[in-house]
Amino acid sequence: MKRIAILSCLEATAVCSGAACFKALNSRMASFERYRDEAVEVVAFWHCNGCQCDYQKDAAFLEKIEAVVALKPHAVHIGKCTVTNGQRCSVITDIASYLEVHDIQIIQGTH
Secondary structure, eight states, X not given: OEXXXXXXXXXXXXXXXXXXXXXXXXXXXXXGGGGTTSOEEEEEEEEOSOTTOOXXXXXXXXXXXXXXXXXXXXXXXXXXXXXXXXXXXXXXXXXXXXXXXXXXXEEEOOO
């Protein structure tokens, strides 16, 4: 069974329910197609702490990211909401780099 987490943009939560991510996962569409023949457990659905977050100094965020790392997900899928004009948010890029150091695969995209 693959253990995954989904990371999305805090700003996007104003208009996003997460439904499209879960629909794609449950249907094994888009970036979740790779799990077509596998069981998947979603261990976290989480958000960054905003565009101005310095995740290395934000104690609340550090607690959150360490909680995700402790869950030992196989992969973190980064929501399409984290990309604007073809570029991933720099905060999300920093978070992804941190997760990769902890041997967590980063997969850009959800639905």
